[in-house]
Amino acid sequence: xxxxxxxxxxxxxxxxxxxxxxxxxxxxxxxxxxxxxxxxxxxxxxxxxxxxxxxxxxxxxxxxxxxxxxxxxxxxxxxxxxxxxxxxxxxxxxxxxxxxxxxxxxxxxxxxx
Amino acid sequence: xxxxxxxxxxxxxxxxxxxxxxxxxxxxxxxxxxxxxxxxxxxxxxxxxxxxxxxxxxxxxxxxxxxxxxxxxxxxxxxxxxxxxxxxxxxxxxxxxxxxxxxxxxxxxxxx
Numbered sequence: 001x002x003x004x005x006x007x008x009x010x011x012x013x014x015x016x017x018x019x020x021x022x023x024x025x026x027x028x029x030x031x032x033x034x035x036x037x038x039x040x041x042x043x044x045x046x047x048x049x050x051x052x053x054x055x056x057x058x059x060x061x062x063x064x065x066x067x068x069x070x071x072x073x074x075x076x077x078x079x080x081x082x083x084x085x086x087x088x089x090x091x092x093x094x095x096x097x098x099x100x101x102x103x104x105x106x107x108x109x110x111x112x113x
Numbered sequence: 114x115x116x117x118x119x120x121x122x123x124x125x126x127x128x129x130x131x132x133x134x135x136x137x138x139x140x141x142x143x144x145x146x147x148x149x150x151x152x153x154x155x156x157x158x159x160x161x162x163x164x165x166x167x168x169x170x171x172x173x174x175x176x177x178x179x180x181x182x183x184x185x186x187x188x189x190x191x192x193x194x195x196x197x198x199x200x201x202x203x204x205x206x207x208x209x210x211x212x213x214x215x216x217x218x219x220x221x222x223x224x225x
Contacts, residue, residue: 033212040121042200042217043157058212090156094213101147101202102213104156 003027006091006105013081013112021076021108023091031094032074033102034058034066036087043090049074081112114139117203119216127224130191134219136201137183145204146177146184150197151218157200160186191223 004025013019023032033048035058045058047066055066063085065077078085088109092102119136126132138146146163161168163175163184174187184201198218205214 035215040217042117043215045212045214048212056212101149101159101162102157104158106156107154 002106004091004093004103004105006089006108008108009106010109011111013110015082015112017081019078019081019110021078021089021091021110023074023076023105025072025091025093025103025105027093027095027103028071029093029095029103030071032068033092033094034064034074034076035090035092036060036085037090037107038087046076078110078112081110083112086110086112115217116140116205116214117201117216119201119219121217121219123220123222125222125224126191128191128193130223131187131189132191132221133185133187134199134201134221135183135185136203136216137181138201138203138214139182140203140205140214141182142206143182143203144206145213146175147202147213148173148175148184148186149200149202149215151200152197157215160199188221191221193223193225196221196223 007022034046035043049068067075091105094102148160149157150160151157163177167176172189176185198220200218201216
């Protein structure tokens with residue numbers, strides 16, 4: 001099983017719909033992140049959480065919300081999806097200590113029509 | 114100006130070539146640096162951390178230049194399997210927060 005699991009892998013949804021992307025991890029890491037990736041723009045941070053009671057906005061949090069239900073679970077919600085939220089979304093985890101890199105999930109490809 | 118910038122490429126090189134990528138960062142307080150490899154439609158995977166003294170892992174060498182605020186990745190004796198997009202990542206300390214910022218990636222294609 002993957003260390004960081006994202007569901008769904010692919011999703012097509014209509015404008016205005018609410019959608020939730022889920023992420024779970026078995027690495028025991030405290031820190032979890034949501035990024036989106038767009039061609040030419042790279043990975044941009046949406047939200048991050050350093051523990052269950054900690055939620056922080058990233059570079060591009062507008063239109064998104066998150067919930068850290070447990071140490072191992074971090075979900076991303078689009079309350080009312082719009083076409084420019086079409087992107088590849090990645091969840092990532094990291095351990096304490098600044099010299100450890102991130103472990104990414106396999107991504108969710110979201111298309112808003 | 115973006116916090117982390119990379120030449121997008123693409124770099125097209127023959128097998129066996131040596132290729133180097135640079136990545137510049139704007140936050141002088143950054144202290145953690147990484148290179149990731151991302152295959153098409155896959156997640157980024159950590160390739161190597163970048164240490165102040167420079168570090169090597171087989172055919173890959175990473176270096177940090179704090180004065181000029183850039184990191185580099187050198188790949189020697191390129192293999193077909195090295196074809197991928199290489200992302201640099203730099204931590205971005207600001208106040209109590211310390212998240213990671215990524216470059217947009219440099220695409221490498223190694224040809225026979």
